[in-house]
Amino acid sequence: MSRRTAAVAASVLTVLALGAASACSSDSSSSAQTSGSGGTPTVKLMVGGLDKQIYLPYQLAQNLGYYKKYGVNVQLSTEQDGGVGAEEAMASGQVDMAGAWYNHTIEFQVKGKAVEDVVQLSGAPGEREMCTAKSGVHSAADFKGKTLGVTDLGSGTDILTQFLAAQKNVKNKDFSRIAVGAGSTAVAALQNGKTACVMTTQPTVAAIQKKGVGSSAIDLATTAGAKAAMGGAWPAASVIARTDWVNSHKEAVQKVVDALVATMHWIDSHSAADIANKLPASFVSNQLVTKADYINALTQDKGQFLPDGIMPAGGPKTVLATLELVGHATSSVNLGTTFTNDFAIEANKTEGFKTTTTPAGANG
Numbered sequence: 001m002s003r004r005t006a007a008v009a010a011s012v013l014t015v016l017a018l019g020a021a022s023a024c025s026s027d028s029s030s031s032a033q034t035s036g037s038g039g040t041p042t043v044k045l046m047v048g049g050l051d052k053q054i055y056l057p058y059q060l061a062q063n064l065g066y067y068k069k070y071g072v073n074v075q076l077s078t079e080q081d082g083g084v085g086a087e088e089a090m091a092s093g094q095v096d097m098a099g100a101w102y103n104h105t106i107e108f109q110v111k112g113k114a115v116e117d118v119v120q121l122s123g124a125p126g127e128r129e130m131c132t133a134k135s136g137v138h139s140a141a142d143f144k145g146k147t148l149g150v151t152d153l154g155s156g157t158d159i160l161t162q163f164l165a166a167q168k169n170v171k172n173k174d175f176s177r178i179a180v181g182a183g184s185t186a187v188a189a190l191q192n193g194k195t196a197c198v199m200t201t202q203p204t205v206a207a208i209q210k211k212g213v214g215s216s217a218i219d220l221a222t223t224a225g226a227k228a229a230m231g232g233a234w235p236a237a238s239v240i241a242r243t244d245w246v247n248s249h250k251e252a253v254q255k256v257v258d259a260l261v262a263t264m265h266w267i268d269s270h271s272a273a274d275i276a277n278k279l280p281a282s283f284v285s286n287q288l289v290t291k292a293d294y295i296n297a298l299t300q301d302k303g304q305f306l307p308d309g310i311m312p313a314g315g316p317k318t319v320l321a322t323l324e325l326v327g328h329a330t331s332s333v334n335l336g337t338t339f340t341n342d343f344a345i346e347a348n349k350t351e352g353f354k355t356t357t358t359p360a361g362a363n364g
């Protein structure tokens with residue numbers, strides 16, 4: 001999730017040597033105009049947990065050399081525990097772009113801020129509702145009377161938990177939600193009986209399964225799973241940026257999107273093992289999971305990733321319906337300004353990639 005507590009996972013799973021310092025530097029409004037050798041633009045991109053599988057394309061693009069290939073110097077950073085979230089850092093100008101969920105663009109519009117999604121990396125949240133055997137939870141209809149773990153109150157997992165409950169006519173007052181973070185803290189919440197379930201991503205899901213403390217009750221980890229549980233594709237991982245910044249840095253944006261679209265096609269044509277071999281060792285083998293666990297988990301949930309960076313048809317409407325149901329938005333939101341397919345379409349066309357996702361139009 002693009003939440004500051006995603007860094008709890010980062011601190012447990014790996015000590016990322018990427019440093020928050022670069023993410024918290026001075027105003028980035030002109031950073032993409034700052035050139036390295038050969039006039040290469042520099043773009044600062046903060047991700048809501050670089051080592052989480054749902055966000056692997058950003059680091060993978062770096063490791064494949066695609067940012068360099070497509071002519072942009074991308075300075076990656078990750079959210080830090082107790083620090084500002086990636087989307088807030090982007091909105092305040094601390095970084096240029098955020099690797100975060102699409103729903104934030106709608107929430108920013110509600111707050112009067114123009115933020116847009118410039119490339120869509122997944123058609124599903126990549127989350128699973130992991131529940132203990134004794135919880136008796138098999139669907140959101142069973143949430144009543146239970147304590148459920150989310151990464152943080154107000155986070156994407158919190159919104160999704162409320163939405164799933166509302167779909168089954170279970171009201172918020174009928175169950176409790178507590179913040180459990182991710183990684184070892186989420187595992188401990190189930191082990192210690194603090195929660196009946198936690199909504200979390202890989203590799204935490206794999207760790208929970210390996211320890212035998214919980215199993216998947218609701219699949220939001222693949223595009224097919226999201227469609228079954230939520231009535232349509234639920235676009236999540238993306239690159240979002242302030243609309244004014246996008247409009248004044250279109251060349252830099254296009255280069256970033258070119259690199260990520262190429263990465264998405266690479267993911268689509270390679271195995272989970274191939275992908276794992278291109279990621280930092282600490283991402284795929286750590287205190288919670290072995291490399292084999294990581295590969296098995298990615299094989300299971302690889303279907304969340306879109307092959308071409310295109311916003312899927314109906315996706316924005318599904319997300320808006322979610323936010324409306326939990327009171328975070330209204331139908332007055334102009335979805336057409338929350339995302340653009342222009343950069344991704346151009347990237348696919350320029351490189352001769354085949355577009356396989358049916359794109360969303362201006363109204364989602």
